[in-house]
Amino acid sequence: MEVAEEDQVDAHADASATGPLLRLRGITKIYQMGEQELLALDCVDLDIESGEFVAVTGASGSGKSTLMNIVGCLDVPDAGSYQLDGVEVATLDEYELAAIRNRKIGFVFQGFNLLARTTALENVEVPLIYGRRSNRTELAQQALQRVGLGDRLEHRPSELSGGQQQRVAIARAIVTEPSIILADEPTGNLASLQSEEIMQIFQQLNDDGATILMVTHEQDIARHCKRQVAMRDGRIIEDQPITERLRASEMIARMREPLPGSAGRR
Amino acid sequence: MNFVSDLRLALRALSINKARTFLTMLGIVIGVAVVILVVAIGLGASKSVADQINSLGTNLLTVRQGPRRIRLTAVGRAGSGSQAANRLTVQDARVIGQLFPETISAVAPQVRGNVQVRLAGVDTSSSVVGTTPEYVSVNNAPVSLGRFFNSFENEGSVRVCVLGQALCEKLTGSRLTDLTGRTILVNRNSFLVIGILAPKGAASFGPDPDDVVVVPLTVAMERVLGTSRLDQIGVSCVTPEVMPLAQQQINALLRIRHHLRPPFPESDDFQVMSQTDLLTRSQSVAQTMTMMLTAVAVISLVVGGIGIMNIMLVSVTERTREIGIRKAVGATPRDILLQFLIEASIIAMIGGLVGVVLGVGSSALLAKIAGWETVISPIALVLALVVSAGVGLFFGIYPASKASRLNPIQALRYE
Ligand SMILES: Nc1ncnc2c1ncn2[C@@H]1O[C@H](COP(=O)(O)OP(=O)(O)OP(=O)(O)O)[C@@H](O)[C@H]1O
Ligand SMILES: [Mg+2]
Numbered sequence: 001m002e003v004a005e006e007d008q009v010d011a012h013a014d015a016s017a018t019g020p021l022l023r024l025r026g027i028t029k030i031y032q033m034g035e036q037e038l039l040a041l042d043c044v045d046l047d048i049e050s051g052e053f054v055a056v057t058g059a060s061g062s063g064k065s066t067l068m069n070i071v072g073c074l075d076v077p078d079a080g081s082y083q084l085d086g087v088e089v090a091t092l093d094e095y096e097l098a099a100i101r102n103r104k105i106g107f108v109f110q111g112f113n114l115l116a117r118t119t120a121l122e123n124v125e126v127p128l129i130y131g132r133r134s135n136r137t138e139l140a141q142q143a144l145q146r147v148g149l150g151d152r153l154e155h156r157p158s159e160l161s162g163g164q165q166q167r168v169a170i171a172r173a174i175v176t177e178p179s180i181i182l183a184d185e186p187t188g189n190l191a192s193l194q195s196e197e198i199m200q201i202f203q204q205l206n207d208d209g210a211t212i213l214m215v216t217h218e219q220d221i222a223r224h225c226k227r228q229v230a231m232r233d234g235r236i237i238e239d240q241p242i243t244e245r246l247r248a249s250e251m252i253a254r255m256r257e258p259l260p261g262s263a264g265r266r
Numbered sequence: 267m268n269f270v271s272d273l274r275l276a277l278r279a280l281s282i283n284k285a286r287t288f289l290t291m292l293g294i295v296i297g298v299a300v301v302i303l304v305v306a307i308g309l310g311a312s313k314s315v316a317d318q319i320n321s322l323g324t325n326l327l328t329v330r331q332g333p334r335r336i337r338l339t340a341v342g343r344a345g346s347g348s349q350a351a352n353r354l355t356v357q358d359a360r361v362i363g364q365l366f367p368e369t370i371s372a373v374a375p376q377v378r379g380n381v382q383v384r385l386a387g388v389d390t391s392s393s394v395v396g397t398t399p400e401y402v403s404v405n406n407a408p409v410s411l412g413r414f415f416n417s418f419e420n421e422g423s424v425r426v427c428v429l430g431q432a433l434c435e436k437l438t439g440s441r442l443t444d445l446t447g448r449t450i451l452v453n454r455n456s457f458l459v460i461g462i463l464a465p466k467g468a469a470s471f472g473p474d475p476d477d478v479v480v481v482p483l484t485v486a487m488e489r490v491l492g493t494s495r496l497d498q499i500g501v502s503c504v505t506p507e508v509m510p511l512a513q514q515q516i517n518a519l520l521r522i523r524h525h526l527r528p529p530f531p532e533s534d535d536f537q538v539m540s541q542t543d544l545l546t547r548s549q550s551v552a553q554t555m556t557m558m559l560t561a562v563a564v565i566s567l568v569v570g571g572i573g574i575m576n577i578m579l580v581s582v583t584e585r586t587r588e589i590g591i592r593k594a595v596g597a598t599p600r601d602i603l604l605q606f607l608i609e610a611s612i613i614a615m616i617g618g619l620v621g622v623v624l625g626v627g628s629s630a631l632l633a634k635i636a637g638w639e640t641v642i643s644p645i646a647l648v649l650a651l652v653v654s655a656g657v658g659l660f661f662g663i664y665p666a667s668k669a670s671r672l673n674p675i676q677a678l679r680y681e
Contacts, residue, residue: 069675072594074593074594074674074675074678075674075675094598094599095598095599095600098593098596098597098598098599098601099596099598101593101594101595101596102595102596103596107594107595109678113587113590113591113594113678114591115588115591115592116588117278117282118278126591126592126595127595127596129271130592130595130596130597130598130601131596172595176596
């Protein structure tokens with residue numbers, strides 16, 4: 001295993017002098033279910049450079065969410081090394097992990113996970129509060145404008161559609177300008193048009209320089225990304241660039257076109 | 267996280283389930299209100315006892331029958347009710363008054379008892395004091411209307427009397443009715459009313475000192491109560507400084523006169539008490555009562571605190587997902603701890619404040635309606651607030667630390 005690790009390091013040594021943004025080596029996660037041991041992640045190696053847009057795909061139970069949680073510092077691996085921005089995460093204590101989650105990571109969940117009875121604006125402000133940042137309202141407003149919700153600041157989650165709720169969640173993830181945006185099936189609960197709108201936002205963010213790692217089990221959604229990592233039984237079985245990339249803006253235009261009576265629209 | 271947003275967050279969380287927050291607060295409200303009320307009543311009682319005793323004068327010594335002998339006397343000691351247990355005599359009083367002019371200025375022998383008083387068809391029970399004219403100066407009991415009886419009337423067994431205002435009220439419905447010149451019946455003996463006593467003020471402990479009829483000693487002993495013994499002798503000293511000496515002199519004299527043998531004071535059949543003795547004695551009664559009631563109140567405060575803990579634990583479980591979300595976006599364990607602690611403290615503090623208002627209000631109400639004297643002590647207020655905030659913190663710590671230690675992944679998956 002050490003040999004493989006050295007090989008990998010060599011392979012990437014030329015790619016960037018400072019090293020990759022994300023560097024996973026031999027990441028292993030075992031769930032103990034009574035007598036049984038369940039190998040959710042089996043020696044995963046993964047590098048992600050700054051500016052990448054990676055889709056993680058695979059069958060249900062293949063370990064995608066487990067991987068995302070470890071990358072998002074919400075969970076700790078049982079073995080292996082994970083470096084984020086050159087920092088070995090395993091050495092950090094609770095408070096340093098909280099700081100990393102706050103500053104370097106923006107997490108988007110499948111189930112939105114917004115605070116109930118709290119307005120969109122306040123939801124987006126939450127990470128800024130824990131980051132002890134000033135001019136929170138202004139930053140939160142800007143983030144909501146970037147996801148196209150500049151006119152829904154005072155709406156509560158119960159007063160927003162699923163797609164809009166997910167956009168609030170994205171605004172919350174980007175408001176601290178994190179090093180990487182992690183999204184675990186962000187379109188899993190959404191219809192196709194809403195999914196495309198979410199992907200459009202991600203593509204825009206990526207074009208603006210954001211690094212994005214997202215999980216999806218829909219091939220159509222994965223094709224919006226630049227690179228695809230396929231998993232099975234806790235292992236990465238395929239890792240390749242996406243050749244025929246889809247642009248969400250085009251997809252949205254195409255979806256709207258055949259609708260009767262839409263001629264009058266833009 | 268700054269304090270204002272902390273506070274806003276906590277208030278929002280508490281406002282989500284208003285009924286529950288209110289009920290949780292109620293425990294603290296009642297606890298604090300009861301503490302304040304009880305302390306106010308206790309202090310009021312001590313104060314009115316003190317006022318009452320001080321109103322008798324600071325130079326006063328009281329000689330009473332001793333504490334060692336069994337008192338056989340029942341209510342209204344008719345006939346030979348007071349037996350060997352009480353050996354204070356008129357002669358004792360006279361000798362005390364004559365023998366020590368350098369320390370004792372006056373003595374007022376007294377017999378006391380319960381009587382039926384009747385005026386124009388109105389019947390009521392009251393207490394009678396039979397005494398000499400010295401009573402006015404010795405017991406600090408001036409008349410506000412008419413006059414006190416003089417020594418001729420006393421020695422001649424003339425049936426005249428002086429009334430307290432509370433008794434006037436019971437007989438006529440008003441404290442201020444001028445009854446001088448009227449005739450009343452005291453245990454079926456007719457008495458001419460010649461004066462009304464100045465009020466001593468209501469007591470919250472013991473009988474009302476103004477509910478009294480004062481008659482000449484001789485008449486009281488022979489006709490009204492039928493006794494040959496005194497119940498007490500009021501002794502007025504020359505100055506407060508000589509009181510210990512006077513006390514010793516009376517002790518020595520009465521031991522000889524009553525043929526007592528050592529050891530003293532165990533074998534004494536009388537006791538000499540100063541106002542300070544009386545004061546400490548009755549105040550210690552008041553204090554014991556206050557302390558017992560306060561203990562009950564404090565227990566209710568603790569119960570209120572447990573209520574807070576209970577609700578906070580429920581709240582932590584209910585909001586597990588929220589805690590997970592907050593941790594996922596960068597909340598530290600301390601942030602979460604603080605959030606829940608502030609919520610618990612707010613419940614306790616608002617509850618405490620409302621309790622203070624309620625406690626002070628009900629004390630005032632009690633003073634007004636029931637006529638009890640109540641004293642609000644600022645220390646009790648501050649203490650009640652501090653204790654209730656402390657209760658919030660103390661009982662909030664466990665649920666809050668439980669919340670802060672939640673694992674973010676498990677918290678997010680909860681439900
Ligand atoms: N807390 C846990 N305890 C026990 N086993 C778990 C736990 N979480 C996940 N697993 C198991 O680990 C494996 C990987 O789970 P994971 O959630 O990563 O899959 P996934 O690829 O995200 O699946 P899906 O596409 O359905 O979301 C699964 O077999 C799952 O049953
Ligand atoms: Mg999953």
